Each structure stands twice: as structure tokens, then as C-alpha cells.
Amino acid sequence: MTKLRGMTWSHPRGYDPMVATARLWQELTGVEIAWDKRSLQDFETFPVEELARAYDLIVIDHPHVGQVTAEACLAPLDERGRETELAAIAAGDVGGSFRSYQWGGRQWALPIDAAAQVQLYRPDRVAPARSWEDVIGLGKAGELVLPMLAPHSLMCFFTIAGGLGTPCHTGPGELIEGAAGIAVFERLRELAALIEPSNFAMDPIMASEAMARADAVVSAMPYGYGYVSYATEGFRPARLKAADIPDLGRGPVGSALGGTGIAVSAFSDHHGAALDHAFWVASGPVQQGLYAASGGQPGHAAGWESELVNARVDGFYRDTRATLEGAFLRPRHNGYMGFQSAASARLNAGLIDGEPAATVIADLNRLYRESQ
DSSP: OOEEEEEEESSHHHHHHHHHHHHHHHHHHOOEEEEEEEOHHHHHHSOHHHHHTTOSEEEEOGGGHHHHHHHTOBOOSOOTTOHHHHHHHHHTOSTTTTGGGEETTEEOOEEEEOOBEEEEEOTTTOOOOOBHHHHHHHHHTTOBOOOOSTTHHHHHHHHHHHHTTOOOOOSSSOSSOHHHHHHHHHHHHHHHTTSOGGGGGOOHHHHHHHHHSTTOSOOEEEEEEOOGGGGSTTSSSSOOEEEOOOBSSSSSOOOBBOOEEEEEBTTOSOHHHHHHHHHHHTSHHHIIIIIHHTTOOOSSHHHHHOHHHHHHTTTHHHHHHHHHHTOBOOOOSTTHHHHHHHHHHHHHHHHHHTOOHHHHHHHHHHHHHHHO
């Protein structure tokens, strides 16, 4: 029997659907896949090359593609003979998730989870924020939680920049023009003054957990990666509802695209078997069927558009689709991952210490230039 090893991330949204689909795949093909998991923080920072030397299948996020291409640790998935399958997955793109795994003219992963910064809130306590003024009002009422643990402070920066109509650059040069960057930083400063200091140690999972408690003291996350698990009845004491990000004047645009894709190790001894599973699990029927039913957050439009899938999660996909389709695709060059970590830390230091916005933006632009 062929046995594969896979690595995903440690949350029901990331782990449960991989185990469920692997079980069915074994029944259908006889190929066994054992999935391991790592923390969200590791998922966002751990070197993919090290994982590729130990696993056949790896769930990655798209900002790694420039680095993994340079390291030649993943196998390109656009092989001869896969054109029809690849086109079907591309046709189900949500928010640019499919192209986010393209680099150097090749496809390095297939989207299995589509996400962007959206809004999550407690519908039994507050209404969603539709504008910046609404966000500030919720903050003054003590209802806000904002995940600011690296890299999420930078993701908030990206999202607000896009919402204001001054999206950050993704190519060579500076990250953002000085005056535009200052305006974004001042918005973040305004939010930082309305949240508890503990938010700087929170990721979106922690923020969602804080809202979903029976004794929660916060009830609105205006910017953060949405986890469909919390929109599922019975997952936690309180059920969260999703909405598009607040409109800063141009609609729900500019949200930093997230999500995950399934990749195949270039070092795998079972290349064909791994490739077969990757294409199958990323396909529309599996994404809207077993994958979504097992707690996954589909990366294919078939799942996002399904009435059955939406009914199970209180319209999570329908209510955030506009945000996904207007999402911002982060830089992905080799060197970006180091920038992401350093820039997030620099943003947080500037916010916590009350530094001049111009100083912080100059440093972000310097870090971005150096990353290239």
C-alpha cells in the first residue's frame, strides 16, 4: 500500500477536512495519507523547504511562492496531461486565490481554502460596522478586538491602505508613498487606542475565541481572517456572524488575501500519488461536498456558492464574497517572508511606543526595499 505524509495547520478548519478527505481517498484508491499539523504561527513562518524534505503533501500560504521557487522544493502542478483538471479548478477561483500560487509562469499549489480579512461579530450584541465611523463607535463602546500579533498588524495595514484607495505596491521600489502610508498608520493608531494591549499578542483564532465565549467582553472584529468554524452552530458557546469589511469610501476592497493551497514536495518518492490527491481534494465536487461538510473553508467557488454550504454557516460565504473578490494580493517575491515578519514588528513597536507616523513608514519602505 502506498503511504503518503502530509502537513497542514492546527485548527479544525485546517486539519479536520484533510483527515476526512484522506479517509475517503484511501477507500477509493487504497492510498493512505497521514496528516500532521503545526501551529498557525509556524504555518506562517516555518521554512517550507524543511517540510518538503519530510512530507509528500504540504499545505502552504501563497506569500511563500517566490521563496519556494528559488529553493526548488515544490513540484510544479501544471504538468502535461493535467490541463483539463487545472482549468476546472481555475474556473472556480475565489478572489484571485488560484493565481496567488502562480510564480515564474508555473502553478505551485492549488487553492483548497479561500480567505481574506473580513468582519466577524456577535449578532446578539452588535450590528456589523459598515463604515469607519461605525468601527470607532464600537471601539468607544469597548466592543472591539483586533488581532495584531505578527503578521496580522501588517495585514491590517494592507487592508486599510487598499480600502482608502492607496494599495501597497507589490513590485520593486517602495511599499507605499509617504503621505498615503502616514494616513494608513494614523488609522491604525486610532484603532490601537481603542483596544486592549493584549490584542498585540492575538491572532485571528484568539480574537475569534475571545468573542465566542459565553462571558465575552468583546463582540466585533472589523479586520481579521474569517474562520468559518465560528459561524457553525455549536462550535463554541456563542456563534459569530461574518460580514464584508467596513466601507472606507470605495466599497469592501483591499482586504489582504489569505487562504491556503495544497502543494506537492519536489522530493517525494510518490509524486504521482501525491499529485492525484492534490487535484482531487481541490476539485469543485470535493470542495463543496466532503471538504466543506468536514469543517473546511473551501477554496473553490462551488463551495462558496452552494446554498447548502451557506445554510450550515449562516451565510458566511455569501456575506463575505464581495470582500474576497476585491482582495489585495500581497507581494510574494523571494525575501518577502522576512519583510513580513520585520514589518509587522516595526508597525507594532511604532503603535505601542507612539512614534511619529513618518518615521515608521520610512522604516517600512526601507525594509521593503531591502527585501528585494
